[in-house]
Amino acid sequence: MLTGLYVMVVGGDERQLEVIRRLHELDAFVKAVGFELEHERTSEILKVPLTVEECASVDILVMPVTGMSETGEVEAKYAKHPLFIRPQHIGALPTHAKVYTGFASDAMRLMCDHANVTFVELLKRNDLAIFNSIPTAEGAVAMAIEHTNVTIHGSEVVVLGFGRVGMTLARLLKAMGAKVHTGVRFPEQFARAYEMGLNPFYTVDWLEQLDSIDLLFNTIPSMIVTAKVIAAMSQQTVIIDLATKPGGTDFRFAEKRQIKALQAPGLPGIVAPKTAGNMFASTLCQLISEDMEASLP
Ligand code: NAP
Numbered sequence: 001m002l003t004g005l006y007v008m009v010v011g012g013d014e015r016q017l018e019v020i021r022r023l024h025e026l027d028a029f030v031k032a033v034g035f036e037l038e039h040e041r042t043s044e045i046l047k048v049p050l051t052v053e054e055c056a057s058v059d060i061l062v063m064p065v066t067g068m069s070e071t072g073e074v075e076a077k078y079a080k081h082p083l084f085i086r087p088q089h090i091g092a093l094p095t096h097a098k099v100y101t102g103f104a105s106d107a108m109r110l111m112c113d114h115a116n117v118t119f120v121e122l123l124k125r126n127d128l129a130i131f132n133s134i135p136t137a138e139g140a141v142a143m144a145i146e147h148t149n150v151t152i153h154g155s156e157v158v159v160l161g162f163g164r165v166g167m168t169l170a171r172l173l174k175a176m177g178a179k180v181h182t183g184v185r186f187p188e189q190f191a192r193a194y195e196m197g198l199n200p201f202y203t204v205d206w207l208e209q210l211d212s213i214d215l216l217f218n219t220i221p222s223m224i225v226t227a228k229v230i231a232a233m234s235q236q237t238v239i240i241d242l243a244t245k246p247g248g249t250d251f252r253f254a255e256k257r258q259i260k261a262l263q264a265p266g267l268p269g270i271v272a273p274k275t276a277g278n279m280f281a282s283t284l285c286q287l288i289s290e291d292m293e294a295s296l297p
Contacts, residue, residue, distance in 0.1 A: 002028035002288060005059050010034060010050065011076030011083050012064030013269050017041050018277025019062060022285055031058065034076035034083045050083065055092040060288060065102030065123065065269065065280060072107060091115045098291070100284055122283055126164070131279040132268055133168035139267030140169055140240055141176070144215050147260060148238050153177030156212055160203060161219035162189045165242060169217055170198050181209055183220075213237045218248045225261075227253040240264050 007023050009016060011034040020042060023030050031048045048054045055061070068074045068085050076083040090099070090111045099112055099119040112119040122128050144152060152173060159170045160183040174180045174197060182193045183203040193200035201209050203224065210232045218225055221243040227250045230239075239254060239261040241247035247263050254261035268276035 002026040002285070002292065005029065005288070005292065006031070006057060007060040007062060007288075008033060008048075008054065008058040009062045010064070010085065011074035011079060012066075013075065013077040014273035015269055015277030015280055016062075016064055018274060019281045019284060020045055022278075022281035023062075026285055026289075028060075028288075034074065034079035036078065036080040038078035050085070050089060052088050052092040055089045056094065058093065059097055061090075061093060061097065061099045062284065063099065063101035063108075065276075066266070067101040067103045067105055067121075068108050070105050070107045072111075085111070087111050087114065090117055093117050100287070102280070120287065122280060122287075125283065128279060128283045129164045130168070131283075132276060133165045135268035135272035135276050136165050136242065137169040137172045139271035140217055140242055140264060141172060142271060143240055143262065143264055143267075144217075144238065147240075147262060148215065150214055151177075152215075155179065155214040157181065158183060158206075158209060158213050158216045159219065160206075160217065160224055160248070161243075162193060162200075163219060166217075166219040167192075169219070169242075171196065174198060178215075181213075183209075183224075207232050210234075210237075215240065217241075218243055220248045223248055223250065225249040225254075230254050230257055230259060230261075233257075233259060235259055238262070242267070 005028045007028045008031045009020050020030055030045050032045045033050045035042050035047055064075050066075050072084045074083045074085055102123045104121050155178045157173050157178040158181045159166050162182050162184045170180050170182050181199045183206050184190050184200050185203055190200045216237055216239045218241045225248055230253050239249055241249045241263050249261050251261050
């Protein structure tokens with residue numbers, strides 16, 4: 001239980017409604033900022049403006065999965081007006097307070113460091129990133145179905161990167177009957193992909209893999225699907241880039257070659273906000289509870 005704990009939840013989308021619900025269920029005292037337009041699921045929650053005074057009285061500040069932008073703007077689907085976190089808000093937090101976020105931008109990192117406030121990036125945790133890879137992979141498959149005229153079953157598919165998202169996606173595509181080729185860079189990843197019945201290759205020499213691909217999913221967060229690579233591709237290939245913006249694809253050149261290349265950010269929040277919110281909330285509440293227990297005399 002989180003009885004007696006003051007938690008301010010700032011902005012976010014449907015996922016954050018799950019977070020609020022869970023915190024409320026666990027008896028935390030929740031203050032919601034940026035939820036003026038949501039009535040149904042936050043009727044019992046105290047809605048407050050983002051002020052220095054409100055910040056000064058919280059133990060925990062929860063940012064959305066996406067954190068805040070470099071300008072301080074916080075994504076807030078249910079807010080009446082754009083929402084900005086300023087250094088004075090973070091600076092007003094009590095010394096024991098902690099900030100939880102999905103990702104932290106450089107601006108947020110700086111703000112917290114400057115105010116000497118501890119912040120936790122939940123999506124840097126392996127467990128949450130693996131849980132989150134489930135809706136991401138399902139969303140990627142949904143996009144593929146929408147943007148191709150062939151079935152996944154029997155398709156030649158390349159998945160670049162064999163990390164949390166790459167591995168989940170490759171497994172899902174294989175289960176759907178695709179011929180999955182996975183681009184890896186280390187021998188142990190090669191061996192694991194082989195063990196999973198995939199067709200691994202090293203990304204250093206991956207131009208050889210481009211003959212007849214129907215679908216290419218990229219999860220590598222650096223430029224890998226270069227103009228040279230795109231030039232070697234069939235025009236039928238559809239590229240779905242999942243890596244964090246700007247992604248790993250030369251979108252300009254893909255457009256020039258009339259190859260369909262799509263950027264697919266934030267899939268968990270789009271295709272399965274309830275599940276993704278639950279995953280975020282579980283990890284968050286578990287960490288907060290552990291902290292509370294650790295601080296007991
Ligand atoms: P991850 O576990 O770090 O996986 C990235 C993988 O790319 C790692 O295995 C890394 O290899 C590999 N890699 C990097 N450079 C490579 C290269 N030159 N050749 C071969 N492999 C290379 O990250 P993740 O959790 O899977 O996430 C992947 C990306 O998707 C991130 O940008 C993440 O922010 C994004 N993401 C997007 C969504 C969405 O909705 N679109 C959702 C979740 C995550 P090593 O293991 O050797 O470093």
